[in-house]
Amino acid sequence: MSVTTNSSSKALNPLKAGQLPRWAPWAGLGLALIVGLVFGGMKVAASTLIAAAVFVVGMHVLSLYVEGRRRANDRLAQHIVYGMFMLALVPLVWVSWIAVKNGLARLDAPFFTYSMRNIVGEGGGAAHAIYGTLYVTGIATAISVPIGLLTAIYLAEYGGNSKLAKGITFFVDVMTGIPSIVAGLFAYALMALLFGPGTVNGIGGAIALSVLMIPVVVRSVEELLRIVPNELREAAYALGVPKWKTILSIVIPTAISGIVSGVILAIARVIGETAPLMVAAGFTQSLNNNPTQGQMMTLPVFVYDSYAHPGIPRQPYWDRAWAGALTLILIVMLLNLIGRVIAARFAPKAGR
């Protein structure tokens, strides 16, 4: 087989196909934005929608004409994926922006050092609610992680297909769907049974949150333990390592980074719960450092109360509500950051 290099064969290269220049999508996007602004009457939502529709349809038609059907369909799918991604980002960015914009006004030192004891109108802070949230969530984590972790270990390592394992899985799934207020009422009723009617304190709130947290921990940890390759377990067994030690020293360390993120996601899931804490942890204006005695304020309840039942003038209450919401977001972000660091430290090492 000889290689022909004359120009006529190049011109007729059957592998060639029509192709839009690389700048075409950007030009199309600019054009679509102009069209959107003109027809959308300078309104953000309408303009964006029109621009997006014009861009997606226009690029598809243009590509269909220049590049053919396969590439046109590829572009269509690509643009829809990007579009949906941006749509999903809108509420996230929006919420963060509003929380920062409205919350920054009161995100000052007094906010973190003062409670609302004897405060009417301006000033004061959410120290009592921040401490309360940390206590309640901390205790809830301390209850949920051991129970959830051990349940997950049972399900993934010991349960197999037994009836008990299937039953636990079923009830964990049911627990995932429990409305949070029911968890609050459960904790309230449990505390009433154990310590007498009307016992409302930090522990009660922590129990309510645990009910919500345990199924999340169980499910995520179980999934992670299941993806640890069986070969590693067999390698350990073949070295004469007992099963419990294999789980403790091989399986869990291999999955630890995922377990940590799973636990942090579970914390993030419950830290913003309001209803069960109103029922089980209660409501107070003062700092309470004793989770076993007396009602305990938490950030979500603080935000709700400041916004729904402001005093007069209203603005300082609303400012504090926004600052509280922002603090909650910051706590979750901080937790995620800590989780990342821990995960990176313990992750299985690769590379040479």
Add this chain to the structure above:
Amino acid sequence: MSKRIEAKNLDIYYGSFKAVEDISMVIEPRSVTAFIGPSGCGKSTMLRSLNRMHEVIPGAYVEGELLLDGHDLYGPGVDPVNVRRQIGMVFQRPNPFPTMSIKENVLAGLKLNNRKMKGSEADDVAERALRGANLWEEVKNRLSLPGSGLSGGQQQRLCIARAIAMQPEVLLMDEPCSALDPISTLAIEDLIQELKDSYTIVIVTHNMQQAARVSDATAFFNIAGTGAPGKLIEMGPTDKIFSTPDQKSTEDYITGRFG
């Protein structure tokens, strides 16, 4: 070190499915015994039942007698963990522990079995095992790096080092070279030749040349058909099995006229 294994009328089951039937064989100490045969004939199952790894699979069990220097491995009261401490295993795919460094991998068996070691003693054990696995020169300067960063062949030799660090009596190898290139395969085969001076080695392989090259005795397994249990067709010195086997089916398999 190095002990003799004797199987008497061994049946191996997965639940109600009989995978291997009526195996009787003797595996001599300080020698290499190869198991050959077509896929699904039960040679890996047989190998895994030698150190009670078979029963790790739910529903799997064994009937018959399996003796290690006269002691029944499946006798009442025998702890499988004690069996596995004496009979080490190397798997088809290299499986170093991903959370551990090279040195930690080598010492994993000892550390996880609660043997307290001083720093210098641990260094010695690690070096001896790695030298035994012909890996020392390649990794001596990066002992604290993760084992997963090594090449496939090095990882497999790391797994062998991990197994021999336990100073087992017997070393089982389940197709240890099937995931490796020819050069790494050669390294492992050389290693097997050295190791047989101190260990009883049993190797499962699909590679007939490999069986002919490394083993002293060869056992040929076969199945009558799908769903039928695997059987030991014949066992003997490797020279004899590969030149003048007693059974027709052995000759057919070895010469490639199988199936």
